C-alpha cells in the first residue's frame with residue numbers, strides 16, 4: 001500500500017487544498033468585505049455571484065442523485081438556492097433582481113466548469129461539491145457572524161440565510177459523516193488524485209471570482 005492509499009481521502013483533499021484555502025481566506029476581497037472596508041453593496045454582489053454558482057451545483061442534482069460516485073453527496077439539506085433567493089430579495093429590498101442580474105466573467109467560467117464536470121465526470125463534481133458545501137458549513141459561519149455585525153442583518157436572518165443550514169442540526173456530526181463519504185469514495189487512486197486536482201481548480205475559480213468582485217467594487 002502506498003502512503004497515498006493509506007491516507008484517508010478526506011485528509012488528502014483537505015491537506016492538498018490547504019494552501020489555496022489560506023489564499024482564498026486572505027484574499028483582498030474577503031479581507032475588505034469582512035474588515036468593513038466595503039459596503040453592503042459588495043456583500044450583495046458576492047451573494048449574487050454565489051447564486052449563479054449554486055444554481056449550477058444544484059441544477060444538476062436530480063440528474064446525479066443516482067450516480068454511484070456523486071449520488072451519496074447530493075443531500076437536499078445542503079441546497080442553498082432558495083436561501084440565496086431569500087437573501088437576494090432582502091438585499092434588493094424586494095425588487096425584481098433576476099432580470100438584470102449577470103454573472104461576472106469569473107463566475108461564468110466557474111459555473112460553466114461545474115456544469116461541464118456534472119455532465120462528464122461525477123468525481124469532478126464531488127470536488128466542487130466538497131469545496132463549496134464543506135466550506136459553507138465551516139468558515140461560512142465566521143463569514144455569517146461578521147456580516148451580521150458589519151451590515152446589521154438579523155442573526156441568522158434575511159441577508160445571511162445562505163449561511164444557515166436549517167436542516168442540519170449538528171454541523172460537526174454532518175461534516176464527520178461527509179468525510180466518511182469522501183473516504184468511502186468508490187474511486188481508485190489515480191481518480192482520487194484527479195479529484196484533488198479538480199478541488200484545487202475549484203479553489204482557483206473561487207479566488208478568481210473574489211478578484212472580479214474586488215475589481216468591481218474598486
Ligand code: HEM
Nearest residue numbers: 014021024025030130131132134135138139140142203206
Ligand atoms: C474568510 C473566509 C474563510 C474563512 C474564515 C474560512 C475558515 C475556515 C475554517 C476555520 C475551516 C475549518 C473548519 C473545521 O475544521 O471544521 C474551514 C474549512 C473549509 N473551508 Fe474555509 N474559510 C474561508 C473561506 C473559504 C473559501 C472561499 C472556500 C472555498 C470556496 C473555503 C473552503 C473550505 C473547505 C472546503 C473547508 C473544509 C476543509 C476540510 O475540513 O476538509 N473556505 N474554513
